Amino acid sequence: MYxxxxxxxxxxxxxxxxxxxxxxxxxxxxxxxxxxIYLEKTGELRLxxxxxxxxxxxxxxxxxxxxxxxxxxxxxQDISRRATGFQYELMNGHRVLxxxxxxxxxxxxxxxxxxxxxxxxxxxxxxxxxxxIHAPERRESVIHLRVSxxxxxxxxxxxxAPEGSGHWQGHVTTLLECGxxxxxxxxxxxxxxxxxxxxxxxxxxxxxxxKMYRDAEERGLNPCEIGME
Numbered sequence: 001m002y003x004x005x006x007x008x009x010x011x012x013x014x015x016x017x018x019x020x021x022x023x024x025x026x027x028x029x030x031x032x033x034x035x036x037i038y039l040e041k042t043g044e045l046r047l048x049x050x051x052x053x054x055x056x057x058x059x060x061x062x063x064x065x066x067x068x069x070x071x072x073x074x075x076x077q078d079i080s081r082r083a084t085g086f087q088y089e090l091m092n093g094h095r096v097l098x099x100x101x102x103x104x105x106x107x108x109x110x111x112x113x114x115x116x117x118x119x120x121x122x123x124x125x126x127x128x129x130x131x132x133i134h135a136p137e138r139r140e141s142v143i144h145l146r147v148s149x150x151x152x153x154x155x156x157x158x159x160x161a162p163e164g165s166g167h168w169q170g171h172v173t174t175l176l177e178c179g180x181x182x183x184x185x186x187x188x189x190x191x192x193x194x195x196x197x198x199x200x201x202x203x204x205x206x207x208x209x210x211k212m213y214r215d216a217e218e219r220g221l222n223p224c225e226i227g228m229e
Contacts, residue, residue, distance in 0.1 A: 001082075001083050002034075002082060002083075003034040003035045003071070003073035003082055003083075003084045004073045005072075005073055006070065006071060006072040006073065007070075007071050008040060008068055008069070008070055008071075009068060009069040009070075009071060010068040010069075011024055011064070011068065011069070011088060011090060012090075013090050021063065021065070021092065022063070022064040022090055022091070022092065023061055023062070023063055023064065023090070023091050023092070024061065024062055024063075024064055024088060024089070024090055025059050025060065025061040025088065025089045025091070025194070026048070026049075026059070026060050026061075026069070026086045026087065026088045027058065027059050027060075027086060027087045027088075027195050028049050028058060028085070028086045029083075029085040029086060029087070031083070032049075032083065032084050032085050032086060033051060033052060033082050033083065033084065034051060034073055034074060034076060034082030034083065034084050035051055035071050035072060035073050035074060035082075035084040036049065036050055036051050036071075036072050036074060037049040037069060037070070037071050037084075037086065038069070038070040038071075038072065039062055039066060039067050039068075039069065039070070040067050040068055040069065040070035041066060041067030041068070042067075044067075045070055048060045048062075048069075049086075051074045059194075059195075064090070071084060087195050089194065089195065106175065106177060106178035106179075108204070109201070109202035109203075109204065111212040111215075111216070113202055114188075114190075114202045114204055114209060114212060115212065115213065115216055115221075115222060115223055116223055117190040117201050117202040118151075118188075118190060118213075118223075118224065118226055119223045119224035121152070121190040121191055121192060121201055121202075122152075122153070122154040122155065122191065122192045122193045122198070123152060123153040123154065123155075123157055123158070123172075123189070123190065123191055123192075123193075123198060124151040124152045124153075124188070124189070124190050124226070125145070125147045125149065125150050125151060125152075125153070125158060125168070125188075125189050126147065126148055126149035126151070126186055126187070126188055126189075126206055127145045127146050127147035127148055127149070127167075127168075127186065127187065127189060128145070128146050128148075128184070128185065128186055128187065129143055129144070129145060129180075129182050129183055129187070130144045130145060130146045130169075130182070131143075131144040131182060132144070132180050132181055132182050134176055135176070136176060138176075139175065139176045139177070140173045140174065140175060140176050141173065141174050141175070141176050141178065141180050142171050142172075142173055143171060143172050143173070143174065143180055143200065144169070144170075144171045145158070145169065145170055145171065145172065145189060146161070146167055146168075146169055147167060147168040147169065147170065147189075148167055148186070150168055151226055151227070154193065155193050155198070157170045157171075157172070157193075157198040158170035170198070171198070172189065172191055172198040172199065172200045173197055173198065173199055173200065174199065174200040185205060185206075185207075186205070186206040186207075187203050187204065187205055187206055188202075188203065188204055188205075188206050188209040189203045190202045190203065213226070
């Protein structure tokens with residue numbers, strides 16, 4: 001609140017033996033103002049978020065080895081209405097690819113990527129797309145799903161449907177540029193929780209997933225098992 005001066009923020013995991021190659025992602029609050037946020041190491045600064053330029057949903061990621069955060073207040077005639085804030089996440093370096101922000105975000109996953117996603121995702125479900133709502137101001141699309149099989153979820157993204165049909169319902173998000181549209185048929189939806197939101201990862205048609213899973217199973221290449229009934 002009322003930012004003046006500057007401060008350094010060093011982020012560390014709450015474990016005694018932290019994994020190497022940790023990645024930090026930060027997401028400014030929608031109304032954050034009054035400060036620039038830099039990546040700092042040995043006195044060198046790289047601007048991450050400029051005061052007043054934080055776009056809804058904007059996420060910046062960097063390796064923990066690249067430095068810490070340097071938050072510097074910008075000159076203001078009236079600081080009484082200024083507040084700087086952001087959320088952050090620490091994750092193993094390989095998981096930054098799940099954000100789909102460093103590589104082609106809308107590229108279909110390869111068979112290997114799908115099979116790994118089944119083992120490592122925060123949610124894995126079989127279902128269909130009920131509706132897609134585009135939110136250009138946040139540069140994202142919200143995909144409403146009807147789920148017939150719940151393989152895994154770490155957060156209560158999907159809740160039992162109110163009609164008591166044995167199905168679940170919930171929504172996930174993806175980038176607006178991916179151009180997701182409602183369609184027929186079942187898909188396998190995978191993804192991770194980021195900043196409290198379920199973000200879509202690999203999502204092949206379920207029939208395609210069945211084929212790649214069984215092919216890998218026959219060759220003994222499945223990284224984990226999942227019930228296919």
